[in-house]
Amino acid sequence: MTLNPLSNPKGLKLLCELCQKPAFIQCMRCRVTYYCGVEHQKADWLGIHEKICDSLIPLRISAPFLPSDEERQKREKELSLKKRHMIDLTRTTGQKLLFEGKHEQAVPAAMQSLRFSIDVHGLSSIELVPSYLILGEASIGLGRLAQAEEYLAQAQWTVLKTPECSNAIKSKLYRNLGLLYAAKGEYSAALRQLADDIYHASEEFGTEDIRTSGGYFHMANVFFRQGKMDVADTLYRQVTSIWHHHLNRIVMSRTRTPDVPKGVGPGAVERLEEEEEPLDEAQEAEAIQVLNAMYDMREHQPNRAAEDLATVCHALAMLYFVFQDIKRAKEFGRKAVVASDGSPDDNISRSIIEFMKICEHYK
Secondary structure, eight states: OOOOBOOOOTTOOOBOTTTOSBOOEEOTTTSSOEESSHHHHHHHIIIIIHHHHHHHHHHHSOOOOOSSHHHHHHHHHHHHHHHHHHHHHHHHHHHHHHHTTOHHHHHHHHHHHHHHHHHHHOTTOGGGHHHHHHHHHHHHHTTOHHHHHHHHHHHHHHHHTOTTOOHHHHHHHHHHHHHHHHHTTOHHHHHHHHHHHHHHHHHHHOTTSHHHHHHHHHHHHHHHHTTOHHHHHHHHHHHHHHHHHHHHHHHHHHHSOOOOOOSSSTTOSOOOSOOOOOOOHHHHHHHHHHHHHHHHHHHTOTTOOHHHHHHHHHHHHHHHHHTTOHHHHHHHHHHHHHHHTTOSOHHHHHHHHHHHHHHTTOO
16 A cells, blocks of 8 residues: 555546545555545555455546447446446455454445445445445444444335345345344344344245344344343354355365266266355355354353254364365364264264364365
8 A cells, every 4th residue: 555645736626535525645556546644545445445456447547539339338348347346346345344343444345335336327226225234234333323324224215115126135134224223222123123134035045044044143142132042042053053054065065076977968967966155255254253153152151052062163163174274174173073972963973073084184
């Protein structure tokens, strides 16, 4: 990250990337991004600019004159594809930072995703809602609840006036509203919103999908705060089971012996297992946050069921295996073995031992 103090040329109005106030500093790497001061430049760099600095250049420099319509249309199509890629990148980065608890850093990423979404889809599109939701959740994490309400109100209004809005977006909206009410201590309202989150996520992805599990996790947290541990435990157990199953599928996919073709012609190879479902950056961060939170809770929980700790340890072991961190995978695998000794379910012990055998092939 480099600095360049500016003295604005006459007639040229330069605005800060974050606050849209007059800018006096230029990024010397891309030379197309400006800031009101060092503080905002550092915040943007940490949040998103380091990832997209070079990619901004072709999107912000003046376009060369192209003589034919065909060339101009080709350039517009290329620019549109680049902007859509930027929407996905900045949005995923913002969500990842939220799961990591870096709420302040998530704001620049969310603002960039909102800016590109407006550019591509217009001011009133449903495609803007995910960016509003990241901004809303970041504001909740920062304790700026009034600001969070504004972002979520904008998102809710857009959803209400878009009949074709997907269940996936509705799920995320209700999840954020649930988080807002929980932060305000309004637990009954929070549970209603999270129930709507789970309903719409289940409609879109199914009840046992990792994208649905976040609703169960936050609902469990609300019950936990209310001291209703029996209900919270049931929901935490469901979240652990969903992640355990998903990660086990990835591990099995990565370690299975490739199918050997038999015969010739269509259908010669039968696919006995599902394709691997890789985690994106945001899902990786979510898995780390959720599984570690439940591990800490289970480890310190009096009178816990042995299989509860064993299952979450096994899930963490598989997660670190997926990350190719074999040392930590073995560490949690050993914890899972110890925890499973007190479990009446032999299937848990067998699956953990099989996983540890897989780990022994990796150094």
